Amino acid sequence: MDFSARPFVVLEANYRQLLELKPNVAVLPWGATEAHNFHLPHGTDIVEANALGTRAVERANAAGARCILLPAVPFGQNHAQLPQVATISLRASTQAKILFDIADSLLRQNINRLVLLNFHGGNEFKSLLRDVMADLPIFIVQAHGFALSPRGRAAQEIPGDHADEFETSLMLHLEPAWVDMDAAGDGATTPSALPALTQTPGVWVQRHWAALTRDTGTGDPRLATAAKGQAILEEATANLAQVLVELSQARNGDFPFVIPPSTQQAAL
Template sequence: MRPYILAETNWKQIQETRFDLAILPWGATEAHNFHLPYATDVIEADFIAAESARLAWEKGAKIIVLPTIPFGVNTGQTDILLDINLYPSTQLAILGDIIEVLNRQGIHKLLILNSHGGNDFRWMLRELGVRYPDMLLATCSWFAVLDKSKYFDEPKGDHADEMETSLLLHFRPDLVTPLDQTGDGTARQWTIQGMREGWAWAERRWSEVTADTGIGNPKKATAEKGKRYFEDVTEKISGLLVELAAADRSKLYE
C-alpha cells in the first residue's frame, strides 16, 4: 500500500493526513500503431505519476495521486475504431467537479500530469482559476519535460514512436507485440507551409496522415532506453512536485 496513491489507500489511513498537493494523471484510450495497446497513454501516466510521487514523498512532500482519467480528446480520430473521445468541454466539466472537491476539503494545489498530446488543459485552468482563486492550478506534459534526442535515435515522432515503445517495453513488455510486425509510423506532412513550420495549427485528420495510426518509427525501441528515460523524467517531475507542495501561495513570484 503506497500512501501517496489514493486508489491504494483507505479512509482510516488517510483521514488524519494533510495533503498539500493533488496530482491528476490524464491519459487517453486510442490506437497506437499495430504493436502498442490502446491504454498506452494510461499506462505511461500511471507509472510516471506513481514513481514521481514516490520520489517526492520520500523527500517529504505531502502529495496524493488521484486515479488516472483514461479518456482524452480524440476529435481527429473519429473514424478509428474505439478511439474514445472526450470533448474539451467535457474535460472542463470533469475538472471543475474535481477541483470543487479539492477546494472544499482544503487541498488547494492541483497538478494535471498530462499523458496525451490531444489534451490541452491551459485554457481550462485559466477559466477554473477565476472560479477558484484560492487554488493553485498547474499542468505539465511528461513527454515535453526532456530532450528526446538525448535518449532515442529517432526522436521526431509523437505517437507510438521509439520513445513510447521503449517505455512500454520497460513497463509492460507483455503488451507489446514484436516490432517486426509493426508499421513504420510514416506520417504525411501538411501541404500548407505555416502548418509545416509549426506557427499555424489545425487539427490533423489522423487516418489521412498515417496508415498505421503511428507517427514515428518505433523499430529501434528497447526496454533499456525506456528505463533510462523513465528514471530521468520522473526525477525531474518529482522536483516539480516537491516545489509545488512546498510553495507559499502568496509568494509565487520574485
C-alpha cells in the first residue's frame, strides 16, 4: 500500500514529515455538535471546518506557506440547543482554557501564529483571542467559514443561517451520502413575541431553539445543490489561503497595519 499521509494534516502526518515542514502557522478548525434540521448530520460544522481548512492549507503551502492543520475541536457553545438530543455544549470559560493550552503548546514548538477557523455561529471568540494574546506572545486570527464566501452567501435564494440553503449546499458537495434531502424540514421560524428585540439593528438576544423552529433549522434548505456548495467552498478556500500565505511569510514583529514613517521611531 502506498504511503499517502499529507504532511500538513496533523491527524495524518508523522513526526518526520512535520519536522521537515517546519510550520510557523497552525490552523485550528472549531465546530460544534448539534442538530442541523432533519437532513444534515450533527457533525456538519466539523465536516465543513475540516474541509475548508484542509483545502486552504494545501493551497497556501503550494504558494510557499508553512502551515499545518490541527485536529478540529468538535464542541461549541450550544446552550440554547441543549434540549435537543446529542447536543454537546462548552462554556466560554472552557473554550478559553482549551484555546490557551493549545496556543501555549504551539509556542513551545516555535509556532507563534494561529488561525482559528470557526464554523459555528454560537462560538464567540474575539474576547477569548484578546485574552490569550494579552498573556502569550502569539498572534491569533479568527476566520469565520460562512463569511469567507460572501458571493455564496449573497447568492442564497432564501435567507437563513443554520442548516439552510448555504450550509446544505456545502454538505451536498462534501458528503452527499450523509444528506437526507427527503427528510429536510422547511426551516421556518416562529415570529418573535417582542419584535423590537429581534428586528432592531444593533440589538441581540439569544434564540431559544425549541421555541424558534420545529426542525432545528433556520432557512429553507430545499434549493440547495452540490454545484452551489462547490462554488462556496472554492471562494472560501481562495480567500483563506491568501490569509495563510501572508501570515506565514510575514516577519516576526510585523503588524497587520502599515506604520506611517513619522511614527515608526516612536513605535520602536
